Amino acid sequence: MSSFGSCLTMIRAAILAAALSMSLPVASRAGELQAKLDYCKTCHGLSGQGYRGYFPMPRLAGQQQEYLENQLRAFVERRRINPIMANVAHALSPSMVSGLSSHFQHLNPKPIGGAPSHSSPAGRQIFNEGLPEANVPACSACHGSDGHGQNEIPRLAGQLYEYMVGQLTGWSKVRGQGTSVDTSAVMAPTAHNMSRSQIEAVAAYVSTLP
Ligand code: HEC
Ligand code: HEC
Incomplete structure (x- = not known):
């Protein structure tokens, strides 16, 4: 090898080493985020689409980032009671919370469906006109005419039927459990004023929205 060639090799090696040492912290942060995402997806589905099981796992895909962040904080602060998610959320740093939330907001799989379809027309009317x-x-x-929500107001489009029925029927046992009033108070009267069958109808309708 000529001395010019070996000099070039050394320069390349030096550049490579410098590039590696700069990118290592970034790479390991990305690795940490990926590891957490894989963990979330064991319950919430590979594309955040949710999972219909004995405990329905809510859809996170397409969800508003501010809503996701607010709920993750609510679990930690025990404003929202759920033993599984309290433990999961407790272990997340603030930058991890925003990284995860931003990732899920940008996923958009098809709704998984599975709601009884007969109640959906009545649900459409409740969604658009309410029950004066x-x-x-x-x-x-x-929640927006497309059900996509905004900031701290969640997307309902494509959310799992069983999960929504559970939330709306048990609202005040699970949400707003802190010492001061939080965002959950806005929904409380609406959840209380609907009958079980009205809740089922509107949950069925929004669960099919793309
Ligand atoms: C062991 C299963 C499990 C794992 C792992 C898990 N979750 Fe959950 N998650 C749940 C369940 C169950 C609920 C529904 C809680 C309820 O009924 O209030 C939930 C609810 C949520 C909610 C509230 C959704 C809504 O629409 O209000 C968010 C946000 C959330 N999880 C984010 C995450 C993130 C981010 C991770 C990964 C760091 C994760 N979860 C890991 C089981 C899990
Ligand atoms: C005045 C505004 C407002 C109206 C009207 C409203 N919502 Fe909400 N809704 C909210 C807010 C804010 C939240 C987030 C609550 C929290 O932070 O805990 C929410 C949360 C929800 C959730 C929980 C979603 C999840 O992922 O856990 C469901 C389900 C829901 N609303 C259904 C409905 C239905 C059905 C109607 C109509 C009958 C309705 N909402 C009307 C503001 C509203």
């Missing part, structure tokens, strides 16, 4: 006689506002007023 029962003091239930139109869901679309806050």
Whole structure:
């Protein structure tokens, strides 16, 4: 090898070493995020689409980032009670919370469906017009006409039927458990004022929305 060639080899090796030492911390942070994502997806589905089991796992895909972050904090602060998620969320740093939330917001698999379809037309009416006689506002007023939500207001489109029925029937046993009023208070009267069959109808309708 000429001395010019070996000099080039040394320069390349030096550049490579410098590049590696700069990219290592970044690579390991990305590795940590990926490891956490893999963990979340064992329950929430490979594309965050949710899972219909004995305990329904909510869809996280396409969910508003601010909503995801607020709920992860709510589990840690025990404003929202769930033993599984309290443990999961407790272990996350603030930058991990935003990294995970941003990842899930950008996924968009098809809704997994599985809701009884017969109640869906009544659900569409509740979603768009509310139930004035029962003091239930139109869901679309806050969650958007496409059900995609905004900031701390969650996306409902494609959310799992069983999960939503569970949340809406048990609202005040699970949410708003902190010492001060939080975002969950906005939904409380709406959840209380619907009957079980009205809850089932509107949950069935939104679970099919793309
Ligand atoms: C062992 C199963 C399991 C794992 C692992 C898990 N979750 Fe959950 N998660 C659940 C269950 C069950 C619920 C529903 C809680 C309830 O009913 O209130 C939930 C709820 C949530 C919610 C609230 C969703 C909503 O629509 O309000 C968020 C956000 C969430 N999980 C994020 C995560 C993230 C991020 C990870 C990974 C770091 C993760 N979860 C890992 C089981 C799990
Ligand atoms: C005044 C605004 C407002 C209206 C109207 C409203 N919501 Fe909500 N909704 C919210 C907010 C804010 C949250 C987040 C609550 C929290 O932070 O715990 C929420 C949360 C929810 C959740 C929990 C989603 C999840 O992923 O866990 C469901 C389900 C829901 N709303 C269904 C409905 C339905 C069905 C209607 C219509 C009958 C409706 N909402 C009307 C503001 C509203």
